Amino acid sequence: QDAKTITVTYKDDIATLDPAIGYDWQNFSMIKSIFDGLMDYEPGTATLRPGLAESYEISPDGKVFTFKLRDGVKFHNGRAMTAEDVKYSFERTVNPATQSPGAGFLGSIEGFDAMQGGTATELSGVKVLDPKTVEVTLSRPDATFLSVMALNFSFIVPKEEVEKSGADFGRNPVGTGAFKLTEWTLGQRLVLEKNADYYREGAPKLDGITFEIGQEPVVSLLRVQNGEVDVPGDGIPPAKFREVMGNPAEAAQVVEGVQLHTGYITMNTKAAPFDDLKVRQAVNMAINKERIVQIINGRATPANQPLPPTMPGYVQNFEGYKYDVDAAKKLLAEAGHENGFETELFVANVDPQPRIAQAIQQDLAAIGIKASIQSLAQANVIAAGGSAEGAPMIWSGGMAWIADFPDPSNFYGPILGCAGAADGGWNWAKYCNEALDGQAAAADAMVDPAKAAERASAWGEVYKQVMADAPWVPVFNEKRYTMRSARMGGDDALYVDPVNTPMNYRYVETK
Amino acid sequence: MTMMPAMDREVGTLAPAPEPVLSVRDLTISVGQGAQRRALVEALSFDLAPGETLCIAGESGSGKSLTSLAVMGLLPKPGPVVSGGSIRLAGEELMTLPERGMRRVRGDRIAMIFQEPMTSLNPVLTVGRQITEAIEAHRDVSAREARQLALEALEAVRIPEAERRMGQHPHELSGGMRQRVMIAMALALEPDVLIADEPTTALDVTIQAQVLGLLKEIQATRGTSLILITHDMGVVAEMADRVIVMRGGRAVEDGAVAPIFAAPREDYTKALLAAVPRMGDGRGRAASAPTRPVAEIRDLAVRFPLKGGFFGRPVAEVHAVAGISFEVPAGATLSLVGESGCGKSTTAKAIAGLVPYEGRLSVAGRSGEGLSVPERKALRRDVQMIFQDPFASLDPRYRAGDLVAEPMAIHGIGSAREREERVAALFERVGLQADAMRRYPHQFSGGQRQRICIARALALRPKLIIADESVSALDVSVQKRVLELLRELQDEFGIAYLFISHDMAVVENISDRVAVMYLGQIVETGTAAQVFGDPRHPYTRRLIDAVPVPDPARRRAGFSRLTGEIPSAVRPLGDPPTRLTLQDVGDGHLVASS
Amino acid sequence: MSVLVGPEASAVPPSAPVGGEGVLRRLLGRRLAVFGLAIIALVVLSAVFAPLVAPFDPNEQFFDGLSLEGSPLPPSATYWLGTDLLGRDLLSRLLYGARNSLVIGIVANGAALVIGTLVGVVAGYYRGLVGTVLMRFTDLMMAFPALLLAICLAAVLRPSLWIVALVIALVNWVQVARVVYSETRSLATREFIQAEVTLGASSSRILFHHVLPHLTSTVIVYGTLGISTTVLLEATLSFLGVGVQPPDASWGNIIFENQTYFQAAPWLVFFPGAAILALALAFNLVGDALRDALDPTEEGRG
Amino acid sequence: MAIYLARRLFQAVLILLGVSLVTFALLYLLPADPARQIAGRTATAAQVAGIRTQLGLDQPFLVQYARYLGNLLQGDLGRSYLQRSAVADLISARLPASLLLMLAAILCELALGLSMGMLAAVRRGRASDHALMVTSFVTVSAPQFVVGLLLLYVFAVRLGWFPIGGYGTFSHLVLPALTLGILGAGWYARMMRSSMVDVLRQDYVRTARAKGLRRWTILARHALPNAILPVIAMIGIDIGLFMSGIVVVESVFGWPGIGQLAWQAIQRVDLPIIMGVTLVSAVAIVLGNLLADLVTPLIDPRIKLQ
Numbered sequence A: 001q002d003a004k005t006i007t008v009t010y011k012d013d014i015a016t017l018d019p020a021i022g023y024d025w026q027n028f029s030m031i032k033s034i035f036d037g038l039m040d041y042e043p044g045t046a047t048l049r050p051g052l053a054e055s056y057e058i059s060p061d062g063k064v065f066t067f068k069l070r071d072g073v074k075f076h077n078g079r080a081m082t083a084e085d086v087k088y089s090f091e092r093t094v095n096p097a098t099q100s101p102g103a104g105f106l107g108s109i110e111g112f113d114a115m116q117g118g119t120a121t122e123l124s125g126v127k128v129l130d131p132k133t134v135e136v137t138l139s140r141p142d143a144t145f146l147s148v149m150a151l152n153f154s155f156i157v158p159k160e161e162v163e164k165s166g167a168d169f170g171r172n173p174v175g176t177g178a179f180k181l182t183e184w185t186l187g188q189r190l191v192l193e194k195n196a197d198y199y200r201e202g203a204p205k206l207d208g209i210t211f212e213i214g215q216e217p218v219v220s221l222l223r224v225q226n227g228e229v230d231v232p233g234d235g236i237p238p239a240k241f242r243e244v245m246g247n248p249a250e251a252a253q254v255v256e257g258v259q260l261h262t263g264y265i266t267m268n269t270k271a272a273p274f275d276d277l278k279v280r281q282a283v284n285m286a287i288n289k290e291r292i293v294q295i296i297n298g299r300a301t302p303a304n305q306p307l308p309p310t311m312p313g314y315v316q317n318f319e320g321y322k323y324d325v326d327a328a329k330k331l332l333a334e335a336g337h338e339n340g341f342e343t344e345l346f347v348a349n350v351d352p353q354p355r356i357a358q359a360i361q362q363d364l365a366a367i368g369i370k371a372s373i374q375s376l377a378q379a380n381v382i383a384a385g386g387s388a389e390g391a392p393m394i395w396s397g398g399m400a401w402i403a404d405f406p407d408p409s410n411f412y413g414p415i416l417g418c419a420g421a422a423d424g425g426w427n428w429a430k431y432c433n434e435a436l437d438g439q440a441a442a443a444d445a446m447v448d449p450a451k452a453a454e455r456a457s458a459w460g461e462v463y464k465q466v467m468a469d470a471p472w473v474p475v476f477n478e479k480r481y482t483m484r485s486a487r488m489g490g491d492d493a494l495y496v497d498p499v500n501t502p503m504n505y506r507y508v509e510t511k
Numbered sequence B: 001m002t003m004m005p006a007m008d009r010e011v012g013t014l015a016p017a018p019e020p021v022l023s024v025r026d027l028t029i030s031v032g033q034g035a036q037r038r039a040l041v042e043a044l045s046f047d048l049a050p051g052e053t054l055c056i057a058g059e060s061g062s063g064k065s066l067t068s069l070a071v072m073g074l075l076p077k078p079g080p081v082v083s084g085g086s087i088r089l090a091g092e093e094l095m096t097l098p099e100r101g102m103r104r105v106r107g108d109r110i111a112m113i114f115q116e117p118m119t120s121l122n123p124v125l126t127v128g129r130q131i132t133e134a135i136e137a138h139r140d141v142s143a144r145e146a147r148q149l150a151l152e153a154l155e156a157v158r159i160p161e162a163e164r165r166m167g168q169h170p171h172e173l174s175g176g177m178r179q180r181v182m183i184a185m186a187l188a189l190e191p192d193v194l195i196a197d198e199p200t201t202a203l204d205v206t207i208q209a210q211v212l213g214l215l216k217e218i219q220a221t222r223g224t225s226l227i228l229i230t231h232d233m234g235v236v237a238e239m240a241d242r243v244i245v246m247r248g249g250r251a252v253e254d255g256a257v258a259p260i261f262a263a264p265r266e267d268y269t270k271a272l273l274a275a276v277p278r279m280g281d282g283r284g285r286a287a288s289a290p291t292r293p294v295a296e297i298r299d300l301a302v303r304f305p306l307k308g309g310f311f312g313r314p315v316a317e318v319h320a321v322a323g324i325s326f327e328v329p330a331g332a333t334l335s336l337v338g339e340s341g342c343g344k345s346t347t348a349k350a351i352a353g354l355v356p357y358e359g360r361l362s363v364a365g366r367s368g369e370g371l372s373v374p375e376r377k378a379l380r381r382d383v384q385m386i387f388q389d390p391f392a393s394l395d396p397r398y399r400a401g402d403l404v405a406e407p408m409a410i411h412g413i414g415s416a417r418e419r420e421e422r423v424a425a426l427f428e429r430v431g432l433q434a435d436a437m438r439r440y441p442h443q444f445s446g447g448q449r450q451r452i453c454i455a456r457a458l459a460l461r462p463k464l465i466i467a468d469e470s471v472s473a474l475d476v477s478v479q480k481r482v483l484e485l486l487r488e489l490q491d492e493f494g495i496a497y498l499f500i501s502h503d504m505a506v507v508e509n510i511s512d513r514v515a516v517m518y519l520g521q522i523v524e525t526g527t528a529a530q531v532f533g534d535p536r537h538p539y540t541r542r543l544i545d546a547v548p549v550p551d552p553a554r555r556r557a558g559f560s561r562l563t564g565e566i567p568s569a570v571r572p573l574g575d576p577p578t579r580l581t582l583q584d585v586g587d588g589h590l591v592a593s594s
Numbered sequence C: 001m002s003v004l005v006g007p008e009a010s011a012v013p014p015s016a017p018v019g020g021e022g023v024l025r026r027l028l029g030r031r032l033a034v035f036g037l038a039i040i041a042l043v044v045l046s047a048v049f050a051p052l053v054a055p056f057d058p059n060e061q062f063f064d065g066l067s068l069e070g071s072p073l074p075p076s077a078t079y080w081l082g083t084d085l086l087g088r089d090l091l092s093r094l095l096y097g098a099r100n101s102l103v104i105g106i107v108a109n110g111a112a113l114v115i116g117t118l119v120g121v122v123a124g125y126y127r128g129l130v131g132t133v134l135m136r137f138t139d140l141m142m143a144f145p146a147l148l149l150a151i152c153l154a155a156v157l158r159p160s161l162w163i164v165a166l167v168i169a170l171v172n173w174v175q176v177a178r179v180v181y182s183e184t185r186s187l188a189t190r191e192f193i194q195a196e197v198t199l200g201a202s203s204s205r206i207l208f209h210h211v212l213p214h215l216t217s218t219v220i221v222y223g224t225l226g227i228s229t230t231v232l233l234e235a236t237l238s239f240l241g242v243g244v245q246p247p248d249a250s251w252g253n254i255i256f257e258n259q260t261y262f263q264a265a266p267w268l269v270f271f272p273g274a275a276i277l278a279l280a281l282a283f284n285l286v287g288d289a290l291r292d293a294l295d296p297t298e299e300g301r302g
Numbered sequence D: 001m002a003i004y005l006a007r008r009l010f011q012a013v014l015i016l017l018g019v020s021l022v023t024f025a026l027l028y029l030l031p032a033d034p035a036r037q038i039a040g041r042t043a044t045a046a047q048v049a050g051i052r053t054q055l056g057l058d059q060p061f062l063v064q065y066a067r068y069l070g071n072l073l074q075g076d077l078g079r080s081y082l083q084r085s086a087v088a089d090l091i092s093a094r095l096p097a098s099l100l101l102m103l104a105a106i107l108c109e110l111a112l113g114l115s116m117g118m119l120a121a122v123r124r125g126r127a128s129d130h131a132l133m134v135t136s137f138v139t140v141s142a143p144q145f146v147v148g149l150l151l152l153y154v155f156a157v158r159l160g161w162f163p164i165g166g167y168g169t170f171s172h173l174v175l176p177a178l179t180l181g182i183l184g185a186g187w188y189a190r191m192m193r194s195s196m197v198d199v200l201r202q203d204y205v206r207t208a209r210a211k212g213l214r215r216w217t218i219l220a221r222h223a224l225p226n227a228i229l230p231v232i233a234m235i236g237i238d239i240g241l242f243m244s245g246i247v248v249v250e251s252v253f254g255w256p257g258i259g260q261l262a263w264q265a266i267q268r269v270d271l272p273i274i275m276g277v278t279l280v281s282a283v284a285i286v287l288g289n290l291l292a293d294l295v296t297p298l299i300d301p302r303i304k305l306q
């Protein structure tokens, strides 16, 4: 094996490398290494830094962002990137014909609705001032906008290549990124090669990455142990976790870190019996989170609020609902369910989710709630949760919210806000608190970077009130355990990079 | 036509046999275990000298086939086992020989021709392959040489179009042809000992004569010893040096052929000889006044496509039946005779509705075409068929009793109890023990199975019974009784028979009318007296001449061997054979103008 | 001439009766068959009386059923066959799971067998239009992915064990039909079937009395092998949300949910696997013996 | 023969039409909303509606089906909702691997299964017969995932004889083919033993023995062709059965076949892929059965095509 190329495995197919479309966690960070956005993160952290933009200015009202582009940035096809490309790329994502699942992230740009609605072919809010300057005007102040600029959906693509490949651009990606795609054998492997012209000094550190697709995680691990694979992209399978951790040599290769993740149970607040706050609170008290964490071999920490601890806005000494079966029973009785009731718990059918669901089921049974488990393919659970009648309870594991970008707002909008509660939305609890929506909007309007702390606490307030209404039972925050072969080097933080899973391809290196 | 030079061996004298090739001592074959054990063959002993012909004659079910299977080491498993005795081949004990050793003996030194040719040939292999492989197994020859030898063997048994037959499968051959294939297979290797179990039963007399001649010829040139199992006393008289008469698993009489025929000691042997039907002594029955025909066949023709070429397209056709018309008078017997492969079985099957045909036929007043389901069922009740190969036509999973009761059950006749009684009566009449009702087909001898089939056909008392070689597998004693039974039933219930047989003596005895078939057409037909008394067509005459006479003293000097092209019913597509026209030479005696 | 008059002389006494009532006798006469029957009886009884024989509640997640790190426990004095990933008693789950698995392995599989045999026999015997239509329908069913059918049914109907049974029956008969069809075609050319035709037997009589008995060995093979495969198929379907849903157990889904753990906790795969194997083998023993007992040419074989 | 073939091919087309219609209808009934899947979490109802119109999902069922068929005739299987690639590309990239694996697996199970079955039939009732039959049941009852991993562990990891998964060379093929084949081998063995036992009792086997043929010649030439008829029918069926086995085996061995594609599509309810894979496998199955029907009369000349 070449000293500076590594092999990474994944079980699932890489769907597409089109930044406007790719929305799987596997391709998300691949796209990040082939394309760039105006903004970027410090490696291994959640700290924003300029990317293709050399610098930016924000108007005092927080509505106009002016980006100065870097000099000498070239696409993989050799052409220099210009401000026109930025405008084209944003409009491409918003254009309904692109069918981008992330178009909504750009919703605060002026002219978004017109373009989505088909009445405009351009985004009125995006102006090319000169080949090196872009001005973006928002229709409302949006504190998350810079994070959005670091999100794949706003990455810059060259128009001529997109037009050349048409719908298959996702298979022939051409960007400005640290790596370029040299080979993609469908269903088998992808090979990325170092982009020698990459605009950032010292990156990438690897000469190439080979992704092998379609590998069962258990087998990937065998191959890691055999020295054939450097990083098992799907991590350490639950079945092997104890074995790996029990072997000192292998345990040394494991990197542990936190994830911007919360596993929670939703309860349908619009239908009996969960339309009763007491019932929801009772459920919150009934769940033995410690036990659940034990079942997944301690690979998580119990949670008591929607935000994970490392997210700004996390309320440090929030009490939440304590595990208390008797209190839960009492509450249930007060709600008129002395004898409990029957309900359903939906869960995705990938290990360990059904097991967790069964643990939840047993906890519910202890207070008299008989929940029958519907263990279904992920897509079906999502469909059930989004349907008009909704699902009484859903365990979010396997489909849970991993933040698109590290910002507290990211845990609210679609999954707890009123917009998401509509038919087909992702707010499975169908929780809609107009007042809270207003508070959330106000917090997001605090664009000034200086007010970051204030904004965080404003969000903290929002989530505290969410917990008072108890539409969810936050169960745990999953920890990330990945493995790397002995020849892999670089800071551990790069392997648990909060925005790059399973690792930050651009900065990891071989020893 | 040429004649073979007369055999120089004197009839009835025994060739000096100091060292027997095969020696069987106290052979006991039994079946069952413990208290249930019973012997099927008991303490049988005989010697076979080189070049000698030993005939084993005797009652059906007396253990003849089992004995020969035991010699080959091929008794079925599970089933009867050799429980005692010894079998030596040229001094070597076969009983203790390991399987590998036996393998080298089989086929090469002892070959066997089995009784039932249909089931004894592999249905999925071509005839040619089945013969060549026997040669290849024992001779170090190339594939081409093996093929050549096989072809010669087939020609030796006078199969028409041997070359083409090599590529055919057993089901495409007539019963007699299959039998000849079996014989060719056994003869191809010229073994030291040939065991032939009823080898000529399915053959018409002309072929029979040729095959017997062939056996003799091989015996003369190779010194092969022959064990011939047959119930045909004519064949015995013709062929045997020595005879063993078996009954109930024991040899009842044993000795040179002439003395036994001349002065049988045992009652059974005497009875056996007395029962032999002889040519010329049955005058048929007086031609009764022509009755309404029970079956009318008009221009019946059956063709089989012969596949070949790339996509298995038909390249030629077998005109198995090439346009025949005849009538079976009610309550009378019409016999169909003719050489093997001339289309007798096919005619029978067409009448029974088993093969597609052209032409018209009507049975018992019903036309055979365009029938509704109940009409067809009614028709089938009136017409019963006894197949040429009894084993193949009996469902192996049913008890004999149930098989015979089957037609009654189908047509809803009688209660279960009544049926059982009737079956018992039928069994008695065809000469089977009552306990046979509870046994399965594979537990019977060939002749016994034949009788089961006969009993089954009789069960319904149909208007017409088509009997395809139905008494040929029976020993003469049983044959006689069965023929009597058939006649009684005919008198009693007016059953008509379409009787297919090559046994001219039997045919002469039981027929009212006779039709002689040749290459799918009728060449002569008339009353038995007319055809046998005054055969007009040369082919008819040849058939009659070929009949062996059950008297060793009148052994023929030799057998005629045909030369020249063997006639064949295979013709190119779209080239049907020309129809023969029949001329009345008086009193309904029709003869084809040649 | 006296010798020729009576029925055939015989040197042997009439043989004892052999069949009919003999089938059962012959079946019971085989040690292996009895052994097989015993296993089947054991499985069925323990399924029926699971509440009485099971040491624990099959769904109770015992606190001491998991190690501190959350690993399942190997077989021990308390948990005879060990515990599963949730700390439940495996033995109790196997006993209760037998109920579901028997429904699948015997009822669903049996139904598939019956349908498949009927279709195959009918199509193979009545060539012509009926046969063609039936066989093409079979081809259609075969070409149609079972999983898809299952998923769609699950989405449209309420998932339950009986839906799985239905799906399995709907899917599995096809294979049986195919094989039976080809054997019937070959059987139909046999002379004894033709003989039956000339006797005037109705087609149904020929099919049921003469063709079917000759198919027993094939059908038995399919029936017995089908037990394992359907029980495992049920697990796949449950996984997709069609059948037995957690926490209810079936042998198949115990294997399925634990198969990745087969190195870490081999008992979780071994015991349910052994249970399936034992059931299938037991049926095989009985099936084999039954087939032999039904086959007269087998008489005398030990 | 040519007529027969033409008729069967015509029927095959009808069957495929039927399969496509039924599949299409079932998928239509599924509650999953493709437009919503495509639109993602942040989409508004209007966006979703827009996508629905673009995809023509708001049309009546028959119109949608007719359009699908129309495209199908031009070789267009549509585009995956989630991968956005042409389904035809996705399938054709993976089909060769699956076909290769199936072929190897069929050979494997035939070789293993037939010889096991024959051996058992010959040694009927003896210890080796029982051992073989228990083995065949073990292979049928064993979960393929576990079998695959065990083989991988022993032969690839421990012994290093084969690579740990992957695709490309013959040695990559061995273990997956074996895993897939082992299960079928159990079936074939069982099937073969039973029909062999029947055949070995036939008179023509006795005739073959009487010719002094070798045991194996008798088995291979006389018994096998007669015994193999039900087995041939099974080969046609196998292709259908493989479709489920292949999912597991392909993922264990990282074999880039359509099984994995199908499984992922089912999990994600990616309808165009499900539809495409269904059709492709239906073609394979229909052809497999046709082949079985064509081969049967070659082996048993008594059976005629009609």
Ligand SMILES: Nc1ncnc2c1ncn2[C@@H]1O[C@H](COP(=O)(O)OP(=O)(O)OP(=O)(O)O)[C@@H](O)[C@H]1O
Binding pocket: B031, B040, B059, B060, B061, B062, B063, B064, B065, B066, B067, B076, B078, B079, B080, B115, B231, B442, B443, B444, B445, B446, B447, B448, B473, B475
């Ligand atoms: N498998 C068996 N089980 C029990 N009895 C059997 C079995 N096979 C043959 N028999 C009996 O053994 C006796 C001898 O049979 P065998 O076939 O040797 O008679 P055969 O002399 O050849 O008669 P045929 O001239 O009718 O062919 C018969 O009574 C028959 O019923």
Ligand SMILES: Nc1ncnc2c1ncn2[C@@H]1O[C@H](COP(=O)(O)OP(=O)(O)OP(=O)(O)O)[C@@H](O)[C@H]1O
Binding pocket: B171, B172, B173, B174, B175, B176, B177, B202, B203, B204, B304, B305, B318, B319, B320, B339, B340, B341, B342, B343, B344, B345, B346, B347, B388, B569
């Ligand atoms: N299914 C078939 N396919 C092709 N040819 C056939 C088929 N059945 C019979 N034949 C041919 O038809 C001819 C007549 O056969 P058939 O069985 O009627 O003869 P047969 O007169 O009964 O002779 P035997 O006395 O030998 O039984 C033979 O040449 C035979 O090869």
Ligand SMILES: [Mg+2]
Binding pocket: B064, B065, B066, B115, B197, B445, B446, B447
């Ligand atoms: Mg005999």
Ligand SMILES: [Mg+2]
Binding pocket: B174, B175, B176, B344, B345, B346, B388, B468
């Ligand atoms: Mg004939």
